[in-house]
Amino acid sequence: xxxxxxxxxxxxxxxxxxxxxxxxxxxxxxxxxxxxxxxxxxxxx
Numbered sequence: 599x600x601x602x603x604x605x606x607x608x609x610x611x612x613x614x615x616x617x618x619x620x621x622x623x624x625x626x627x628x629x630x631x632x633x634x635x636x637x638x639x640x641x642x643x
Contacts, residue, residue, distance in 0.1 A: 600634045 600606045608627050612619040 606630070606634050 608630055610623045610626075612623045
């Protein structure tokens with residue numbers, strides 16, 4: 599939950615793509631989570 603009204607989901611398929619793809623997905627997930635927790639929106643403007 600991002601806040602009491604919003605749920606954020608990240609879906610990615612890195613199976614069979616190797617360790618670099620897994621690491622990239624983990625970093626991406628962490629960046630998205632941190633941005634959302636600071637109150638920024640990922641919505642296109």
